[in-house]
Amino acid sequence: MSETPPDISHDQHAVRRQKLAELRATGHDPFRASFTPTHFSGDALKLHVDGQDNAVTVAVAGRLVTIRDMGKSQFVKILDQHGQIQLYIKKDVVGEEAYAAFKKLDLGDFIGARGTLFKTKTGEVTVRVEANGVTLVTKALRPLPEKWHGLADPEQVYRQRYLDLIVNTESRARLMLRPKIVSHIRHLLEARQFIEVETPMLQNVAGGAAARPFTTRHNALGTDFLLRISLELYLKRMLVGGYDRVFEIGRNFRNEGISRKHNPEFTMLEVYQAYSDYRGMMALVRDLLQSLVREVIRPADGSLKIKHAASGEDIEFGGAWREVSYKELIHAATGDADWFVRSKAEKIAGAEKLGLGVDPKWEEFEITNEIFSKQIEPTLIQPTFVTHLPKELCPLAKLTLEDPTTIDVFELVIGGMEVAPAYSEQNDPDAQRAMFEAQAGGDQQSIDHDFLLALEHGMPPAGGMGIGIDRLCILLTGAESIRDVILFPQLRPGGAKAEG
RNA sequence: GGCUCUCUAGCUCAAUGGUAGAGCAGUUGACUCUUAAUCAAUUGGUUUCGGGUUCGAGUCCCGAGGGAGCCA
Numbered sequence: 001m002s003e004t005p006p007d008i009s010h011d012q013h014a015v016r017r018q019k020l021a022e023l024r025a026t027g028h029d030p031f032r033a034s035f036t037p038t039h040f041s042g043d044a045l046k047l048h049v050d051g052q053d054n055a056v057t058v059a060v061a062g063r064l065v066t067i068r069d070m071g072k073s074q075f076v077k078i079l080d081q082h083g084q085i086q087l088y089i090k091k092d093v094v095g096e097e098a099y100a101a102f103k104k105l106d107l108g109d110f111i112g113a114r115g116t117l118f119k120t121k122t123g124e125v126t127v128r129v130e131a132n133g134v135t136l137v138t139k140a141l142r143p144l145p146e147k148w149h150g151l152a153d154p155e156q157v158y159r160q161r162y163l164d165l166i167v168n169t170e171s172r173a174r175l176m177l178r179p180k181i182v183s184h185i186r187h188l189l190e191a192r193q194f195i196e197v198e199t200p201m202l203q204n205v206a207g208g209a210a211a212r213p214f215t216t217r218h219n220a221l222g223t224d225f226l227l228r229i230s231l232e233l234y235l236k237r238m239l240v241g242g243y244d245r246v247f248e249i250g251r252n253f254r255n256e257g258i259s260r261k262h263n264p265e266f267t268m269l270e271v272y273q274a275y276s277d278y279r280g281m282m283a284l285v286r287d288l289l290q291s292l293v294r295e296v297i298r299p300a301d302g303s304l305k306i307k308h309a310a311s312g313e314d315i316e317f318g319g320a321w322r323e324v325s326y327k328e329l330i331h332a333a334t335g336d337a338d339w340f341v342r343s344k345a346e347k348i349a350g351a352e353k354l355g356l357g358v359d360p361k362w363e364e365f366e367i368t369n370e371i372f373s374k375q376i377e378p379t380l381i382q383p384t385f386v387t388h389l390p391k392e393l394c395p396l397a398k399l400t401l402e403d404p405t406t407i408d409v410f411e412l413v414i415g416g417m418e419v420a421p422a423y424s425e426q427n428d429p430d431a432q433r434a435m436f437e438a439q440a441g442g443d444q445q446s447i448d449h450d451f452l453l454a455l456e457h458g459m460p461p462a463g464g465m466g467i468g469i470d471r472l473c474i475l476l477t478g479a480e481s482i483r484d485v486i487l488f489p490q491l492r493p494g495g496a497k498a499e500g
Numbered sequence: 501g502g503c504u505c506u507c508u509a510g511c512u513c514a515a516u517g518g519u520a521g522a523g524c525a526g527u528u529g530a531c532u533c534u535u536a537a538u539c540a541a542u543u544g545g546u547u548u549c550g551g552g553u554u555c556g557a558g559u560c561c562c563g564a565g566g567g568a569g570c571c572a
Contacts, residue, residue, distance in 0.1 A: 009527035010544030012510055073532040090532060121533050146511035146524050148536050155567045492566070
């Protein structure tokens with residue numbers, strides 16, 4: 001027994017495991033302890049009345065994130081769903097043995113604490129822990145990242161998001177905002193008598209958008225399915241079925257690149273309203289976004305302005321929003337009022353004059369749209385309804401009566417990003433079939449014949465709109481990347497740092 | 501998929517091709533109102549991995565892997 005134990009003081013994992021072993025040896029299993037808090041931290045803090053210290057007793061629980069040890073007393077902070085609350089532990093209050101046990105706690109441990117609320121000299125409402133007031137409810141066997149700089153390595157932030165949420169206050173605030181945004185959207189739509197539905201993610205034909213789908217296999221049916229790339233065609237079946245106002249908030253999957261604006265799985269809101277049209281959708285989306293800024297984001301100055309991270313410009317959500325046709329924007333960008341009657345060769349020359357590389361194999365509308373997406377869209381920082389896109393860009397909308405080369409749609413652009421497209425929905429089954437066939441180019445398999453059958457049964461005239469929830473959250477939270485508003489963004493597998 | 505950048509202690513970061521360091525965290529001690537608490541001492545490294553050049557490589561070269569940005 002004369003052997004000196006090996007020095008493990010450098011190995012925080014080993015030190016914590018040893019503490020766990022000691023606790024168990026003395027009959028305290030920190031994974032079997034129970035504690036029932038009476039309040040979340042934020043609610044508890046509100047209970048303190050100025051000038052009435054120690055009048056209210058609360059029980060709070062959370063993760064130990066700060067320890068300030070002053071010998072015979074300590075200030076510590078715990079973190080729960082609401083945020084942090086400070087605890088004050090005095091040796092002469094809790095007793096020698098309990099105080100010694102408390103000193104063995106580590107940052108990251110989950111504890112429960114019971115005590116009375118008081119205000120410290122510096123004005124922070126704090127729980128004065130009472131005798132037998134502390135319970136260790138879970139031992140953390142791994143150390144937390146550094147307290148001041150937090151977790152900065154982007155890879156670890158995404159792979160171990162839980163650590164990011166514990167130590168990076170801004171990440172936590174931003175990600176907590178997202179459920180509030182989604183909830184607010186739901187409530188607003190429900191208040192307007194929209195019905196929320198759930199439609200299939202496993203589909204035979206991935207329709208409603210142009211994107212490469214993921215494929216998966218159903219064993220019992222012995223058949224492949226595609227993961228949906230859009231919600232559109234099933235929600236329209238609901239219009240056929242007599243649901244006049246429907247929406248769905250759900251995951252779409254697109255088997256394409258990953259970037260600051262793209263995650264392979266992302267969340268869409270789609271809304272369909274019978275007897276409305278794209279102009280009705282304009283009012284709806286503006287109401288929705290203004291309400292979100294007013295009620296959820298609540299800019300401090302009482303305005304409806306949000307800072308745009310990429311440009312530094314303030315985005316003004318209040319008031320009426322700019323409305324401009326696609327053709328007007330193209331005319332202005334090219335300086336050519338006759339752009340749309342120019343030959344393909346002239347369009348190629350025009351695009352190249354703007355510094356854009358174009359593939360001669362492209363269709364004319366693709367050349368024009370390259371100008372829109374590269375030269376125009378990124379400059380539209382303030383909310384802008386771009387209306388009447390060329391009909392080739394979407395086969396699911398009604399043609400404009402006065403100009404059958406365009407469709408009755410808008411694309412809402414904010415912060416240089418497409419946020420919400422909306423259409424007067426095509427409900428003529430023959431026109432719809434013709435558009436599908438033209439687009440499929442003989443590939444009958446890519447046509448959703450079941451949807452066309454539904455249309456033949458009759459779909460009421462309707463306006464429809466989609467909002468990319470992730471992009472909306474980027475805008476509303478001032479984030480720089482889609483990865484900052486998705487809890488667990490897609491990364492290459494297996495890269496997590498190996499831990500002993 | 502292409503180009504550029506990046507990977508060093510648990511975390512945040514240093515280190516002309518020449519002995520791998522600091523702060524926080526950890527460990528030991530002091531301190532009964534702290535706010536990145538303070539003070540003293542102290543442990544801790546296969547520098548992402550595999551090759552190469554060199555008397556000598558964290559640093560230069562090649563390859564692999566992860567991540568970031570731009571492009572497609």
